[in-house]
Amino acid sequence: MRVLWWSKIVAAAAFVAALVLVAVPVPALAQLGQVETTGSQMILEDYDTGAVIFAKNPDEKMHPSSMSKLMTVYVVFKMLSEGKIHMDDAFPVSEKAWRMQGSKMFVHVGDRVKVSDLLRGVIVQSGNDACIVLAEGIAGSEEAFAEILNAEAKRLGLTNSTFRNASGWPDPEHLMTARDLATLARHMIHDFPQYYELFSEKEFTYGIDVTTKKPITQGNRNPLLYKDIGVDGLKTGHTEEAGYGLVASMKRGDRRLILVINGLHSMNERSREPQRLLELAFGQFDNVRLFTKGATVDEADVWLGSAPRVPLIVDRNVVMTVPRLGKGDVKAIVTYDNPIPAPIAKGTPVATLKVVSKDATLEEIPLTAGADVQQLGFTGRISAAISYLLWGAGKK
Template identity: 40%
Template sequence: MNFRSIIATTLLLVAGFQTALAAPVIVPRAPDLNASSWILIDATTGRVLTENNADQRLPPASLTKMMTAYIVSKEVHEGRISENDLVPISVNAWRMGGSKMFVREGTSVQLLELLKGLMIVSGNDATVALAEYVAGSEEAFADVMNQQALLIGMENTNFKNSTGWPAENHYTTAADLSKLAQRLIHDHPEHYRIYSERRFSYTPPGESAISQPNRNLLLGRDPSVDGMKTGHTEAAGYCLVSSALRDGTRLIAVVMGTSSPNARATESANLLQWGFRYFETQTVLAAGQTLESAKVWKSTIDQVELTIPDDMTLTLNRGSFDDLAISAQVNDQLEAPLSAGDVVGFVEVQLNGEVVGHANIVVASDVPEAGFFKRLWDSIVLFFSGLFS
C-alpha cells in the first residue's frame, strides 16, 4: 500500500503545540519511600511514573474491598441489582470482626448504604453482606473476584475472601491494585465519588446513629485528593491507594507496607506531589477531530473526512508538549466503498526523535460506491495516472 504524507504543520496547529525547541525538562529521582512496595501511575494513560517492588505479592488487607466494590458497582451498572435493593444481613456478616459499619443480623439494609459503609469506613460486615447478596456466599464471590481480576489484567492477584481478612494465599500487588483503581475511576465514576466522603453515619434499627470518619487522612490534608481506600493488618502493615486530580491530570498512588496511618498518608502525599510537580497529561489529538479531507475514487462523493477513532492522550514530563512533532501518512488512493472506521493510514507523535504516540487514521463516515459508469471512468483515470506517475 502506498502512503502520502499529511501536512504535519496543520496537525501541529490543530493540536496547539509549538515547534520551537525548548530547554530539556529535568526530572529528579522519585522519592524513596519507607514502604514495602509502591507505584505511581497516570489514571488516564496508565503510564507508570515510578515504582518499587510493584510486582511483589503482598497481603492487601482492606484494599481487597476495592474489588468487592468494583463488582457490586458493575452489577448495578448492568441492571442485575439496584442501589435501592434491601440486602439481608446474615449471621456471617454480623459476626465479622475488625472495622465495621455495625449492621444487625436479621435486618435488611439498602445496598447503597452498605456500599458506603464498605467504601468510607471499610466495614467488614457490610462487605460480606454485599458479597453474599451478589453471589450467594462469600466463597462463591471470591471466585467472581478472581475471574474479574484476570479480565482487567491483575495477573498477580488471588483473593480468598471479600474483605481482606488474613487468609493463606490471599495476595495482590501494587501494580495490580493500580489497574483496579484505574478501572474503578473510569468505569463507575458515580460510585467512585463515595470514596471522597470524609464521614459516614449509620443508624441501626431502634438505636442511635453511629458516625465514623474516613480513615484516608489525605482527604483532610490535600483538596485535590478524592479517594480511595485504606487497609491494615499486622501482616500487610498500613496501606493506601490514593488518587488526586490537578489541572486535568489525575494520578493514582499505591503504597503498601508502611508503619502507621500517618506514614501511609505522608508517603502517598510525597509520591503524588512528585508526580504532579514533574509530569502532566494532555490530549494531543481528539477522537473525531478532522485531520484533513481526502479524495475518494469510485464513489458518489468526492471527499471524505479523516480522523482518529480514540483520543490520543499522553503523559509526559512537564514542558515536553512544546517539543512534540506530529506526522501522518494516508493511503494515496482511497476507493469506495468504505465504512466509517476503516483504517486508511496512521499518525505518529515524536518527542526528540522517539515515538511517544501512535494511532490509526480512519474515515469519519461511510463512503458509498458509485454506479457502474462512474466506477469505470475512475478506473480509467487511475490506470493512466499510474502510468505517468
C-alpha cells in the same frame, strides 16, 4: 514516514477546545517519569490518558489487604445499577460476620442491615463484617461471592488478581497488583459516577457502643480526604505482612490522577508519601490536547488512484500526558507504505500516528483514509505511473 514536530502538534491543538476526554483508555506504552519512593509497589496514572507517570514494581503480585474491598464495592455497585439489588434491601447478619476480626462496622448477629449502610460500612469504616454480610446476602456464602469477584475481575482485565474473600483478610492466594488496582479504580470512577461520591464521605455512624451506650462514629481511614487537596477517594489497606497501602484519586481542574501505593511503614508515611507523589505528578506533567476525532493529521500519496492524495484521519480524540519541561522533545511520526495503492475505501486503516518522546513511544494511534479513492483504468494507470516516476506525487 513523516515527522510532525511539537510546534505543529501545538498548532493543531489550538482549535480543539471542545475536546471530550476519553474516560477509560488503553494505558500508554511508556512510563513518563522516574521517582524514588518508600513504597514497595506503586503506580501513578493519568485518568484521562492512561499514561503511567511513575511506577515501581507495578506488576508485582502483592497482598492488597483492605484495598481489595474495592472489588467487593464494584460488584455491589454493578448489581445496584442493574437493579438486581437496591439500597433499601436489608441483608441478615450471620454469626460468621459478627465474629469477624479486624476493622469492623459493629453489626450484630441476627440484625438486618440495609445495603446503603453496609456500603458505608465498607467504604468509610473498612468493615470486614460488612463485607461478609454483603457477600452472604448476594451470593449465599463468602466463598461463592469470591467466585463472582474473580469472574468480574477477569471481565475488567485484572489479569494478575485472585480473590479468596470479600474483605482482603490475609490469605496466601488473595493477591493483586498495583496496576490492577489502578485499573479497578478507573473503572469505579467511570462506570458508577452516581455512587462514587460515597468514597469522599469522611465519617459514618452506625450502631451503639455497648459500654457507653453512645452511637459509634468512625472516620474515613483515607488521610488525604482531610487535606483539602482534591482527593475524593478511594481506599486504604493494612496488614503486618503487606504494610500500609492506599488507592487514591485526586482531581484538579479537569485533570484526575490515580495513585496506588503499598508497603509503606506507618500511617504517618501513608499520609505524606502519596501526597508528595501526587503533587510531583501534577507539577511536572501536563495533558495536551492534540487532535479531535475526525481531524486530518496528514495526507498520503496515492498510487494509481483517481485522486493524487488521501487525507489521513484520526478516529478518536487524542490527548497526551507530557512532561512540562520536555514538550520540545515530543514529536509525532506518521508512518505508512508510500504511496498507498488504490483502491482505498474510506475508513480503512492505512497509517499509524506514533507519538514519541526521547525515543520512548508514548502512544500509537491508527489513522484511517478520509475519502474513497478509486483505482484508475488501464490507460489512466499507465499514464499515472509514468507521471509519478517522472515528477512524483501530485501528478496523474
